[in-house]
Amino acid sequence: xSTTSNHSANNRIGIIRTFHRFTVGQRWEHxxxxxxxxxxxxxxxxxxxxxxxxxxxxxxTPERLQFVQQVHRIAAIVLTLVVIYHLANAFYLLARRxxxxxxxxxxxxxxxxWQMIKYLSFFNSKKPLFGKYNFEQKFTYWFMFFAIGIMxxxxxxxxxxxxxxxxxxxxxxxxxxxAHSTEAIVxxxxxxxxxxxxxxxxxxxxxxxxxxxxxxxxRTYHELEYHHLTGESSENPDxxxxxx
Amino acid sequence: MIFHRQSRRYTLxxxxxxxxxxxxxxxxxxxxxxxxxxxxxxxxxxSPLSIGNxxxxxxxxxxxxxxPMENGDLLEVYVNPDDYNNSIHGELGYACVQCHxxxxxxxxxxxxxxxLRAASLDLYQACRGCHEQQxxxxxxxxxxxxxxxxxxxxxxxxxxxxAHAVRPxxxxxxxxxxxxxxxxIPQTCAQCHSAIYEKYQESVHGSALIEAGNPxxxxxxxxxxVHNIEDPTVASFxxxxxxxxxxCHTDEERMAxxxxxxxxxxxxxADFHGTTxxxxxxxxxxxxxxxxxxxxxxxxxDIKATDDPERGLQVKENLxxxxxxxxxxxxxxxxxxxxxxxxxxxxxxxxxxxxNQFYKFFIPGVVGSMVILVALDLNKRARTRYPKIxxxxxxxxxxxxxxxxxxxxxxSEEDQHGSLS
Numbered sequence: 001x002s003t004t005s006n007h008s009a010n011n012r013i014g015i016i017r018t019f020h021r022f023t024v025g026q027r028w029e030h031x032x033x034x035x036x037x038x039x040x041x042x043x044x045x046x047x048x049x050x051x052x053x054x055x056x057x058x059x060x061t062p063e064r065l066q067f068v069q070q071v072h073r074i075a076a077i078v079l080t081l082v083v084i085y086h087l088a089n090a091f092y093l094l095a096r097r098x099x100x101x102x103x104x105x106x107x108x109x110x111x112x113x114w115q116m117i118k119y120l121s122f123f124n125s126k127k128p129l130f131g132k133y134n135f136e137q138k139f140t141y142w143f144m145f146f147a148i149g150i151m152x153x154x155x156x157x158x159x160x161x162x163x164x165x166x167x168x169x170x171x172x173x174x175x176x177x178x179a180h181s182t183e184a185i186v187x188x189x190x191x192x193x194x195x196x197x198x199x200x201x202x203x204x205x206x207x208x209x210x211x212x213x214x215x216x217x218x219r220t221y222h223e224l225e226y227h228h229l230t231g232e233s234s235e236n237p238d239x240x241x242x243x244x
Numbered sequence: 245m246i247f248h249r250q251s252r253r254y255t256l257x258x259x260x261x262x263x264x265x266x267x268x269x270x271x272x273x274x275x276x277x278x279x280x281x282x283x284x285x286x287x288x289x290x291s292p293l294s295i296g297n298x299x300x301x302x303x304x305x306x307x308x309x310x311x312p313m314e315n316g317d318l319l320e321v322y323v324n325p326d327d328y329n330n331s332i333h334g335e336l337g338y339a340c341v342q343c344h345x346x347x348x349x350x351x352x353x354x355x356x357x358x359x360l361r362a363a364s365l366d367l368y369q370a371c372r373g374c375h376e377q378q379x380x381x382x383x384x385x386x387x388x389x390x391x392x393x394x395x396x397x398x399x400x401x402x403x404x405x406x407a408h409a410v411r412p413x414x415x416x417x418x419x420x421x422x423x424x425x426x427x428x429i430p431q432t433c434a435q436c437h438s439a440i441y442e443k444y445q446e447s448v449h450g451s452a453l454i455e456a457g458n459p460x461x462x463x464x465x466x467x468x469x470v471h472n473i474e475d476p477t478v479a480s481f482x483x484x485x486x487x488x489x490x491x492c493h494t495d496e497e498r499m500a501x502x503x504x505x506x507x508x509x510x511x512x513x514a515d516f517h518g519t520t521x522x523x524x525x526x527x528x529x530x531x532x533x534x535x536x537x538x539x540x541x542x543x544x545x546d547i548k549a550t551d552d553p554e555r556g557l558q559v560k561e562n563l564x565x566x567x568x569x570x571x572x573x574x575x576x577x578x579x580x581x582x583x584x585x586x587x588x589x590x591x592x593x594x595x596x597x598x599x600n601q602f603y604k605f606f607i608p609g610v611v612g613s614m615v616i617l618v619a620l621d622l623n624k625r626a627r628t629r630y631p632k633i634x635x636x637x638x639x640x641x642x643x644x645x646x647x648x649x650x651x652x653x654x655x656s657e658e659d660q661h662g663s664l665s
């Protein structure tokens with residue numbers, strides 16, 4: 001599917017083909033996910049490192065601590081709702097046999113990753129060709145999928161320890177607490193090194209907010225998807241497999 | 245003739261005897277008269293300090309000697325000479341009048357107080373003369389504050405140390421508290437705080453002291469201080485109380501004797517509750533918090549050994565009772581949420597141990613591989629993209645007029661990326 005939009009610059013008329021990439025629902029999901037994760041990290045990390053001087057001012061009085069915890073919990077509820085919506089939507093689409101398989105990991109992703117490493121290390125001269133989502137984006141999605149899963153589950157366990165210890169041994173509370181606070185570090189590092197690098201530094205990719213990707217980026221980074229959408233044949237069809 | 249001579253001899257003898265008797269009698273009278281005259285004349289020239297304790301004890305050593313107060317109560321002014329002589333002041337040779345400076349003359353100047361307590365509250369000021377430092381410390385105590393609020397029964401120097409039978413408490417050469425004094429201290433406090441003493445003597449600390457004379461255990465003053473005894477009911481005392489317990493409980497040498505862990509403080513601080521308490525103590529020491537401190541689980545005065553069969557916290561049910569004080573919905577699995585001051589290991593809390601081990605490898609693995617990929621990518625761009633982009637800029641200028649439609653904007657975007665990387 002492709003759309004067109006007109007831009008005027010320097011008295012010239014440039015026509016850029018744009019490709020629809022994300023639905024409104026997905027864009028909202030991402031926005032809420034991003035905001036809630038930022039708030040959760042900002043209110044959670046000081047709690048993890050509360051004996052460090054930089055978190056002192058935030059948590060030094062019972063009132064402030066309570067406030068920070070309340071904000072954390074509200075953001076946690078927002079994130080949980082996003083997760084529930086995401087899963088429910090996936091199951092709904094699955095039930096209607098309408099779930100796009102673009103995000104599912106395939107054998108090609110592992111090969112792509114290997115090809116990419118070889119390309120980046122100057123062993124290969126050509127980049128592997130990617131479909132709608134490249135292996136890095138899939139890795140980001142699934143990494144965050146499981147990380148957020150861990151955070152939501154462990155978060156609720158340490159939020160309601162009295163309830164969960166009715167069902168589970170008490171020893172899981174300190175274990176979930178450790179997992180929750182350590183997984184947060186993993187998420188923080190992951191988002192800031194990996195995700196921010198790929199969407200801001202490697203190239204500014206705002207398609208998750210705008211919903212579309214321009215033709216050039218589409219062709220450069222998602223060549224297989226580009227050809228799939230435009231119906232044009234791939235420049236070197238023997239290099240990649242078409243996306244299902 | 246012979247008789248005559250004889251009678252004269254007897255007369256002389258009698259006269260001599262009479263003379264001697266008379267001389268003795270006169271000299272006695274003169275001596276008595278002299279002594280009467282000299283005594284009052286000498287007294288004013290004497291310093292009060294030269295009045296020996298014997299002088300005072302002539303009267304005050306008489307049991308039952310009393311003096312009426314304004315309300316009719318009788319102040320006992322008898323001093324047991326043995327008590328005083330065996331006291332630290334008696335041993336060191338201090339005189340009664342060194343404290344009782346205003347009563348050096350006899351008859352004593354008039355003294356009156358409304359009642360017995362008023363007399364004590366007046367007379368104990370004498371301690372200040374030598375023990376100004378301790379007196380000043382005591383001014384900061386909860387007792388002095390209570391006194392200022394009008395609670396006259398609050399402890400003053402003499403209530404704890406007694407007035408006349410002041411016992412030596414420290415070894416004079418080492419300055420260490422005497423072993424006996426360890427036992428006396430709780431007994432002294434028990435004069436008023438008897439209910440607490442009863443709890444204390446049943447506790448792991450108190451029983452070791454009282455039954456076995458063990459000086460390693462804390463007495464009242466080790467936690468509450470000596471003269472500047474703080475109010476233990478305020479928030480600040482609560483927040484700093486873990487530091488009080490850890491004075492001994494992080495002392496390797498002392499704890500090794502009893503096979504006790506010295507990790508109790510750091511494991512407490514590492515957990516939710518302890519972290520909060522430590523942080524508040526550091527930043528807002530007056531903050532009210534419901535987060536538990538040592539004594540919320542281990543009790544305040546009736547602290548039991550954790551392996552105590554009846555109330556020891558190693559028994560999960562006993563710990564649960566403590567948890568339920570703040571977590572009323574807690575059930576029997578809940579106490580295991582607390583790591584019981586153990587550092588997680590395979591033996592203690594293996595789940596926590598495994599989670600920790602997992603992240604020990606997972607985090608470096610994730611960070612490492614991400615950093616490698618990003619670094620490879622940056623490296624690739626730095627070496628290959630720059631010349632390409634420069635070439636594009638040149639071609640762009642040539643191409644632009646003809647092919648502005650499709651190439652113009654993407655090319656300028658490429659330009660941006662180039663400058664970013």
